[in-house]
Amino acid sequence: MPRRAPHALRPVTIAPHPISHPEGSALVCFGDTQVLCCASVEERVPPWLQGRGRGWVSAEYDMLPRATTTRSSRDSHRGKISGRTQEIGRLIGRALRSVVHLPALGERLITVDCDVLQADGGTRCAAITGGYVALALAIAHLEEGDKIKAGALPGRVAAVAVGILADGPQLDLDYSMDARAAVDLNVVMAADASLVEVQGTGEQRPFSRQELDDMLDLAFGALPQLLAAQDAALAIPYAARRPRGSAGSPAA
């Protein structure tokens, strides 16, 4: 199998409404990485936000124990949440909040749960890209129910990882690439090609500002394709949501 081109994404698909309880849900795949994103609406806000007349969006990230090549213990069995798990949940939450007009939500909490079913690199970026779809569906659900007015979701956000391999920069690292990348960069982008968040780490060596620029070029080059995958998922009208009581599989 020839190596994927440096500027090429793996196949990116986002299936809307894979399960029926959440107000919004999406199954996002970046190649073999699969993340189930569920947006849940609650008629409350965290204690520190009560009485301010605006809402909140937060995110939680986790992996199923065998999403990875070897089995990991559940955080609940170890009695504490791993630093990595919390750190990624905080990143996803910041990214999604950046595109929401929180006062338009009223005093509501939307929690976006991103659970990795299968991990093959890039899980946090897939979670942001698919989490946006789950969030958008939940907000559309609120609008259709006349609970909020239009305008709660003025922005759009998507993300992709880039790295530097032995022969140069590579977009959308899978696990085997990630394991040998000298530098790793996660880029969270708004639809107008501005930056929502950037996190770059020299895993094996420091990197130059030129290398940073080259990696950002690759990330922004992929933005249209990521937005298109979101568009495709959101184009399915909400009424097409599978009614409860019919059997179906997550990716049906």
Added chain:
Amino acid sequence: MPRRAPHALRPVTIAPHPISHPEGSALVCFGDTQVLCCASVEERVPPWLQGRGRGWVSAEYDMLPRATTTRSSRDSHRGKISGRTQEIGRLIGRALRSVVHLPALGERLITVDCDVLQADGGTRCAAITGGYVALALAIAHLEEGDKIKAGALPGRVAAVAVGILADGPQLDLDYSMDARAAVDLNVVMAADASLVEVQGTGEQRPFSRQELDDMLDLAFGALPQLLAAQDAALAIPYAARRPRGSAGSPAA
């Protein structure tokens, strides 16, 4: 929609190998209840079993936060595992161990993770029925790799819930039935129509021995269909397992 017949199961399907990392995996659906079962093989046993020359099978059960109609907190965020979660994991583990010849495994641990993606009643019984398939695939994988000889899995196990509604007993309760059932019975069965485990609770009132018998009749009546669903999943030869590197969705 006419009510389901008292002796009728919801549609039961078991898809083998929905994801590619685990040695064995299955996505089991009892109607809208969906449970992802992953069997992971490790070349070690728990400390209390070391040096005895035999293996162990354990199970862990959990629900994704929005598998239910309203969102639940993750156990890991509350800092402890709920009693219900642990209790069901222990039940699944006992059921699966009952059909394994542990000395034939050698000093190996097989952990069967049962994660509920969507809950609509009967999750523990679905987990046992689908967990058996994940376990059988993992053991087949060990046999094909010549790590163990044939004979490690002499038995077969499947389970179903039965309850008593206002108008009499009903097989395979969904969530709305379960919420109004006077009595709830989980029946874990071996292939020869004997009992592996039985747990019955008078949720609203005590129940008579005659009612217990009627419920057991319904459960054993469904056994052939449950075994057939397992057969269908296991008939897909192991070589058909999707190779790593190809994109795919859990239920593809």
Added chain:
Amino acid sequence: MPRRAPHALRPVTIAPHPISHPEGSALVCFGDTQVLCCASVEERVPPWLQGRGRGWVSAEYDMLPRATTTRSSRDSHRGKISGRTQEIGRLIGRALRSVVHLPALGERLITVDCDVLQADGGTRCAAITGGYVALALAIAHLEEGDKIKAGALPGRVAAVAVGILADGPQLDLDYSMDARAAVDLNVVMAADASLVEVQGTGEQRPFSRQELDDMLDLAFGALPQLLAAQDAALAIPYAARRPRGSAGSPAA
């Protein structure tokens, strides 16, 4: 010592009011198994039940570290409650709630603590049988204080374990029997010989429906004797409760 007959209970005694602080308490012995049951009344209900005008009964089960033949760590030192401990507490709570008319309690919580002082098999069944006495004494205390009207405790509940040994079924397994039993069944019974809860496990092999029937016959055969032990404990009038300030031992 000749083996106990298959249908014979060990000596069963229930001493009321072994200690003086709780509203109701009982020290129950099934042979060498000793469980201290204390029912505590609080003028509050759990948050999820507030404002509904009815009460709640819950139970907690634990063992002293050296109740067993070898010492066990305290759950509090391990930082989490064992699954077995929680599971048994939930069972006892369900069993006791099945005989209480919760609206008659008003917004009150009765917690029944069952602490095993010495374990020799059958601790959960002893806890249910003795816990009923502690609960009945606490409810009588509320009635005598004119806090509630009569009728809060319309039912009666008792429990016993049965197992299948090499030479057939045996009632009321002690620890050494339990360790070698092929099948283990816990039967929670109402006074009219109906079932409140039944939990049967094939520890070494599956069991037939005939065997289940035989075990239930043994359990229900012992019901009159269990009820008589409760009667004996409750016949001691409440006024005989030892006043605070007098020295006394738990089993006086």
Added chain:
Amino acid sequence: MPRRAPHALRPVTIAPHPISHPEGSALVCFGDTQVLCCASVEERVPPWLQGRGRGWVSAEYDMLPRATTTRSSRDSHRGKISGRTQEIGRLIGRALRSVVHLPALGERLITVDCDVLQADGGTRCAAITGGYVALALAIAHLEEGDKIKAGALPGRVAAVAVGILADGPQLDLDYSMDARAAVDLNVVMAADASLVEVQGTGEQRPFSRQELDDMLDLAFGALPQLLAAQDAALAIPYAARRPRGSAGSPAA
């Protein structure tokens, strides 16, 4: 009831071997305060003591939830051990170690569990006084089994609380006295009338050195009676220990 004399202990009794699993056990009563003390021998030492050829004695203290006038949550349910609980366990451990010749134990750990069944003041002092008996019985058991030579327990330790009430010092405070005492002193004494540990707190006001002396006088005045209660418990020969399999209550 006339007030107890300032120099008078409440009735102090120590019943040996109330339960049969531990190597040594005692039920100690200081008036209505009842503490079950169990000494467990294990053929191991803590990791930091391995390979040094000597043993260790530690203690754990806890209260049953309804030992007190109002129910307390279990530490295990709150997920952490209270500071008070740990502090008292550490005190008991130091007191008991002060009379043991640790090298004579060999690499063995003796854990003395002190569980308060009923609390009416002075629980920590009762636990030390009764814990000594449990420890002595466990060491006698090791000597009788020829596992260790004589000489492992060269000392003797007992304890009592003293306080200052409105009308002067009072020995052995019960709960109602303790709640109104201005000063509270716990005195741990060796048989030769020397001090093993002294802890005094001005709960309501500071206290003078003269008051400290007066309180110590009361404590040492009670020492002979405490030693006599231990003697009485230890005079029951070990062979009188109730064999397993006979029914009995803790205080029989």
Added chain:
Amino acid sequence: MPRRAPHALRPVTIAPHPISHPEGSALVCFGDTQVLCCASVEERVPPWLQGRGRGWVSAEYDMLPRATTTRSSRDSHRGKISGRTQEIGRLIGRALRSVVHLPALGERLITVDCDVLQADGGTRCAAITGGYVALALAIAHLEEGDKIKAGALPGRVAAVAVGILADGPQLDLDYSMDARAAVDLNVVMAADASLVEVQGTGEQRPFSRQELDDMLDLAFGALPQLLAAQDAALAIPYAARRPRGSAGSPAA
């Protein structure tokens, strides 16, 4: 270096306001032992004190991981607070409360955090002596802001450790002395030479009442010097507190 005289303290210094956020703070040194004490005022009381019109003072004690000669794990990483840590925090809190007129505080909570930067014996006594200064500065701050009237701090408290070495009693043990002391005594003193708390432990052997007296003599002999160090710290007028925004080091 000649040995320090038995009745001699190490150099004792207390620097007020080493950092600028807390309402009161002090850096106390007993020789090489350094403890940063910060008193924080909050306009709330613990739940059990609400509506009673009076305040509360509590203390928390901890050590930085490398305050000691070898590194210790953080309690937060081990997931629980060590018994020693809690025990000392409780001691400091009792000592400081003994000199406060709680009703004069109104419904306010003052928390005194005592964090050991460098440990060389006597940390709990240094924390009490320096914690008093932090508390006094916080109360002065409340008085100057006209939030409370004068009179909230009627007393004065200081503490020192004493021990018995091979050649007799020694005041103010450093770590190397403490490690070889036969007896260890912590003495918390009020300004009028009365006792607030006394805790004495026979680490290697019991001790006589005469030895207790000798140690108390040494402790009270050092009281004037401890009070003088507090006076020196408090004589620096509050207006000299470094304003926020200017750079400075803790001990400037």
Added chain:
Amino acid sequence: MPRRAPHALRPVTIAPHPISHPEGSALVCFGDTQVLCCASVEERVPPWLQGRGRGWVSAEYDMLPRATTTRSSRDSHRGKISGRTQEIGRLIGRALRSVVHLPALGERLITVDCDVLQADGGTRCAAITGGYVALALAIAHLEEGDKIKAGALPGRVAAVAVGILADGPQLDLDYSMDARAAVDLNVVMAADASLVEVQGTGEQRPFSRQELDDMLDLAFGALPQLLAAQDAALAIPYAARRPRGSAGSPAA
């Protein structure tokens, strides 16, 4: 007070050896932000690195409760480590490891504890800049003791925060600036002006690539001054380390 120039750092000072137990320590101040950094050497590696012949460097970050303008609870009292705390510790660890030649350490673990005594913005960047000095001193200590050869620390690392305020980019945000910055960027730099890690977040709005470049310009412009502060701290010869037994304050 005129506003600080956009390209101006606050006063940056690094005092070596503020305390005497750690192999290396530094008190770093960025304006009013003060962080105590202690590097501890242990003759062991984490379990997953055993037998590989190389060492490891990790970091832990925490804040004293009153380092901030209002008091925060200790993580140890809440029973879990906050996500922010863990995330920053992981960042510091990655930054410091990037400049160490791990095989040269042998099987040794160096833990760099960064405890914030006073927080006024930029604590993580101060911790990296000062943590480098503590690490360098610890490695020099190992070299002087002939435990390792020269060459274990081939690189140099320092960090600074940059943000975008209403009137443009600003270097080295203090707390009041940070609270109103639209964008926040942490830049970890190697001595050759390459990037070790970059983390940028659009707190209030996305940011353009031009803005990213402008912020990086400010950060790299400050690098010489940060390196000079490290040089000044390291120029103090190790022999000047204060001997144990002399009194001294952290910043002396």
